[in-house]
Amino acid sequence: MLTDRFGRNHRSLRISVTDRCNLRCTYCMPEHTPQYQPRSEILTFEEIVRFVKVAVTLGVDDVRLTGGEPLVRAQLSTLVQQLNEISGLRKVSLTTNGILLIDQLEALVRAGLKHVNVSLDALDEESFRGATRRSGLEKVLRGIDAAQQAGLMVKVNSIAMRGLTDNQIGAFGEFTRRTGIPVRFIEFMPLDSDGNWNTSAVLKGAEIIAMFSEQIRPLIPIRDGGSSPSADYRFDDGLGTIGVIASVSKPFCESCDRFRLTADGQLRNCLFGEDSGDIRALLRGGSDDQSIAAAIKAAVAAKMRGHGTDDLTFLRPTRPMHAIGG
Numbered sequence: 346m347l348t349d350r351f352g353r354n355h356r357s358l359r360i361s362v363t364d365r366c367n368l369r370c371t372y373c374m375p376e377h378t379p380q381y382q383p384r385s386e387i388l389t390f391e392e393i394v395r396f397v398k399v400a401v402t403l404g405v406d407d408v409r410l411t412g413g414e415p416l417v418r419a420q421l422s423t424l425v426q427q428l429n430e431i432s433g434l435r436k437v438s439l440t441t442n443g444i445l446l447i448d449q450l451e452a453l454v455r456a457g458l459k460h461v462n463v464s465l466d467a468l469d470e471e472s473f474r475g476a477t478r479r480s481g482l483e484k485v486l487r488g489i490d491a492a493q494q495a496g497l498m499v500k501v502n503s504i505a506m507r508g509l510t511d512n513q514i515g516a517f518g519e520f521t522r523r524t525g526i527p528v529r530f531i532e533f534m535p536l537d538s539d540g541n542w543n544t545s546a547v548l549k550g551a552e553i554i555a556m557f558s559e560q561i562r563p564l565i566p567i568r569d570g571g572s573s574p575s576a577d578y579r580f581d582d583g584l585g586t587i588g589v590i591a592s593v594s595k596p597f598c599e600s601c602d603r604f605r606l607t608a609d610g611q612l613r614n615c616l617f618g619e620d621s622g623d624i625r626a627l628l629r630g631g632s633d634d635q636s637i638a639a640a641i642k643a644a645v646a647a648k649m650r651g652h653g654t655d656d657l658t659f660l661r662p663t664r665p666m667h668a669i670g671g
């Protein structure tokens with residue numbers, strides 16, 4: 346029902362629950378004094394749930410909670426539970442940096458969470474600290490292990506940056522082969538707060554696949570036909586999965602099925618678009634569900650074909666990644 350001008354059906358909604366974070370990743374947050382939105386501007390759980398109920402009537406069946414860091418939002422498991430109670434919603438998942446996962450896992454499992462993607466850029470403390478400007482690798486690893494033990498579907502996401510990722514090939518190869526957890530590398534996109542992005546800093550998906558194939562074992566593509574943005578590969582002996590999210594070198598916009606709601610209640614029809622609908626104003630202004638549905642439809646109808654980062658006229662979005670919801 347949410348079909349755009351290019352025939353793309355939108356079933357997947359990514360909701361940012363906060364723009365705050367307990368890490369300061371170099372490719373996302375500024376090192377000092379991040380500009381956070383006032384708490385009064387952040388949607389309440391009640392507002393989010395109302396919005397999702399409307400979105401479900403339009404065909405949305407997949408919600409991913411993200412941020413900022415979603416687990417710094419108080420009582421996040423309560424929201425997970427409320428979303429899991431919405432009939433018609435097939436999947437509720439979480440993308441987290443994993444620092445607080447071990448502390449909140451029990452509550453999240455009780456709330457019905459079944460899928461978690463954990464962002465982890467390095468498997469040694471020094472490189473972890475270099476990427477995130479904070480410590481905490483051990484805690485993240487404990488959270489990942491506990492989530493897997495609890496039966497959750499776990500994936501690891503890792504930023505693909507030259508000078509960082511190229512030194513982690515052996516460690517991530519060993520990790521995915523030992524744990525069976527898929528590791529996916531996301532090409533660094535021009536969404537960092539500091540504005541330091543440039544094409545030479547991006548370690549391309551094809552380069553990563555070649556490095557794993559040469560340094561570990563040959564990788565064989567896995568065909569799945571799903572709408573995940575990653576291209577996935579398995580080592581030829583069947584042990585371990587590597588994926589690449591090649592958003593810069595090989596954009597997947599033609600199969601895009603997603604739109605976003607920022608923590609302060611703004612619709613974004615594309616990661617690289619600008620705000621495309623003020624849902625908070627509708628929610629707080631007494632609008633009925635039809636008006637909210639109309640705003641969602643209008644945002645999807647206005648969606649551009651792709652992100653255009655390779656176009657000379659490309660302009661970076663004004664919000665950095667932590668304020669959009671990655």
Ligand SMILES: Nc1nc2c(ncn2[C@@H]2O[C@H](COP(=O)(O)OP(=O)(O)OP(=O)(O)O)[C@@H](O)[C@H]2O)c(=O)[nH]1
Pocket residue numbers: 409411440462500502531573574575590592601603616671
């Ligand atoms: N350019 C672009 N990048 C995206 C998009 N969706 C996700 N990504 C990137 O891929 C990263 C990983 O996404 P996840 O949060 O793990 O979600 P996912 O890959 O859809 O999750 P799965 O359903 O498990 O495949 C995000 O943080 C973004 O950096 C998108 O629509 N466009």
Ligand SMILES: C[S@@+](CC[C@H](N)C(=O)[O-])C[C@H]1O[C@@H](n2cnc3c(N)ncnc32)[C@H](O)[C@@H]1O
Pocket residue numbers: 366372373411412413414415440441442462463464502503504531532533534535536537666667670671
């Ligand atoms: C913005 S974070 C939000 C959720 C949570 N804090 C986390 O890190 O998983 C979601 C994802 O966005 C990715 N990300 C952040 N900035 C990025 C950038 N400039 N380019 C590509 N991916 C980026 C991170 O690696 C992370 O996997």
Ligand code: SF4
Pocket residue numbers: 366367368369370373374412413414442464666667
């Ligand atoms: S990528 Fe996630 S963990 Fe890192 S600073 Fe951004 S929001 Fe925080």
Ligand code: SF4
Pocket residue numbers: 596597598599601602603614615616617649650651652
């Ligand atoms: S850049 Fe925009 S259109 Fe392309 S996949 Fe991401 S959200 Fe979809």
